[in-house]
Amino acid sequence: MQEVLVLGAGYAGLKTVRQLQKQSGDFHITLVDRNDYHYEATELHEVASGSQPKDKITFPIADVINKDKVTFLQDEVVKVDPKQQTVTVKNHGVLNYDYVVVSLGFCSETFGIPGAKENALQMVDIDTAENIHNHIIDMMKKYKETKDKNYLRLLICGAGFTGIELAGAFLDERERYAEIAGVKAEDIEVICVEAATRILPMFDDQLANYGVDLIKKLGVNLMLGSMIKEIKPGEVVYATSPEDTNYQSISAATIVWTTGVSGSPVMNESGFDQRRGRVVVKSDLRDPNYENVYIIGDVSAFMDPETDRPFPTTAQIATRMGAHVGKNLAHQLKGEATEEFSYKAAGTVASVGNTHGFGVVGKSSLKGYPASFMKKTIMNKSLVDMGGLKELLAKGRFDLYH
Numbered sequence: 525m526q527e528v529l530v531l532g533a534g535y536a537g538l539k540t541v542r543q544l545q546k547q548s549g550d551f552h553i554t555l556v557d558r559n560d561y562h563y564e565a566t567e568l569h570e571v572a573s574g575s576q577p578k579d580k581i582t583f584p585i586a587d588v589i590n591k592d593k594v595t596f597l598q599d600e601v602v603k604v605d606p607k608q609q610t611v612t613v614k615n616h617g618v619l620n621y622d623y624v625v626v627s628l629g630f631c632s633e634t635f636g637i638p639g640a641k642e643n644a645l646q647m648v649d650i651d652t653a654e655n656i657h658n659h660i661i662d663m664m665k666k667y668k669e670t671k672d673k674n675y676l677r678l679l680i681c682g683a684g685f686t687g688i689e690l691a692g693a694f695l696d697e698r699e700r701y702a703e704i705a706g707v708k709a710e711d712i713e714v715i716c717v718e719a720a721t722r723i724l725p726m727f728d729d730q731l732a733n734y735g736v737d738l739i740k741k742l743g744v745n746l747m748l749g750s751m752i753k754e755i756k757p758g759e760v761v762y763a764t765s766p767e768d769t770n771y772q773s774i775s776a777a778t779i780v781w782t783t784g785v786s787g788s789p790v791m792n793e794s795g796f797d798q799r800r801g802r803v804v805v806k807s808d809l810r811d812p813n814y815e816n817v818y819i820i821g822d823v824s825a826f827m828d829p830e831t832d833r834p835f836p837t838t839a840q841i842a843t844r845m846g847a848h849v850g851k852n853l854a855h856q857l858k859g860e861a862t863e864e865f866s867y868k869a870a871g872t873v874a875s876v877g878n879t880h881g882f883g884v885v886g887k888s889s890l891k892g893y894p895a896s897f898m899k900k901t902i903m904n905k906s907l908v909d910m911g912g913l914k915e916l917l918a919k920g921r922f923d924l925y926h
């Protein structure tokens with residue numbers, strides 16, 4: 525019997541398994557993940573702000589796999605050895621494979637900025653997102669004791685999609701934080717410190733300006749053109765131009781790091797030809813050097829022929845890659861040729877809190893409530909994609925505006 529190893533149960537890996545387990549044939553799948561649940565990484569900001577409990581955005585992996593075909597192994601992947609066709613995991617030793625799908629996801633990119641790892645909170649998984657919420661609650665209580673305004677300041681490093689969505693979620697929860705601190709909602713400051721002077725590069729000027737105006741109007745203090753140089757405990761040090769050597773700083777008791785992501789460090793550890801944890805894959809999503817190694821999701825760089833640059837890593841492309849690899853593996857297992865992957869993004873929508881948003885779907889710009897509605901519809905579609913209708917029902921996600 526042929527053994528297929530799938531590493532990581534995020535959007536890409538879990539979709540691969542769900543696609544492949546439907547096929548008949550003499551093969552077995554082992555799915556490895558450090559957690560026994562799948563989580564929707566695009567919704568981590570809601571757990572970080574406390575607007576959703578973690579079980580709204582997670583479900584058990586065991587619920588969605590076919591146990592006749594798939595074994596789930598809860599463990600941490602340490603290294604892939606594509607020459608030996610083995611994978612080392614932390615607690616169960618060495619696993620052998622005929623085919624491997626590497627879909628190990630993202631980690632936070634600190635660009636080597638001093639103190640970013642030690643002195644800022646990360647938001648990369650369920651535990652770190654929950655940690656942010658617990659931290660904020662503690663800071664609100666500390667304000668009540670000390671009346672030190674730093675405890676009311678929520679500072680986000682980077683105003684990419686992750687930073688903006690997190691800022692929006694914080695604004696939505698201000699009332700609740702304020703009550704704990706014993707202050708008014710407006711006393712809670714939400715600040716985004718961002719290096720670029722023009723953010724949201726994927727949108728045209730009009731839509732990007734709309735996004736900037738919206739988050740400012742809702743109450744975010746958006747500090748554009750502020751390049752973070754160091755994070756000290758409770759303090760962000762930044763420059764206001766490349767020539768600027770006279771750094772300024774801003775203090776805050778809550779500092780969250782969202783300046784971008786890279787692929788899993790396992791990619792470098794395994795000797796793959798990678799940059800920032802991402803491997804440029806062939807048109808059928810395989811590693812250029814190994815016929816039996818697929819690399820998908822946030823550890824993969826798939827070139828966009830239109831721009832000659834890799835597509836940005838998103839849940840949308842990861843899910844599509846997973847479905848495609850499920851099919852390609854079925855072909856390979858039967859001795860057939862693989863198919864080329866092609867991708868056209870259906871759209872990009874950012875939510876700003878529970879009822880606002882902006883983005884592009886097809887050729888149209890969406891703003892305000894329709895954008896927020898679209899984002900929630902996309903998320904529900906994603907939950908059905910990953911967990912099936914059962915999970916959507918279990919999460920009560922019909923009520924789009926919880």
Ligand code: NAD
Binds near residue numbers: 683689750
């Ligand atoms: P990103 O790279 O898109 O944004 C990071 C931001 O941090 C940038 O604006 C950058 O200029 C800024 N930055 C970097 N270094 C800095 C420094 N030293 N000082 C100040 N600012 C600095 O990262 P992200 O927002 O985490 O997104 C990662 C990927 O996930 C992207 O492809 C994004 O589109 C995708 N994503 C999509 C959605 C959605 O579709 N709703 C939501 C979240 C993320």
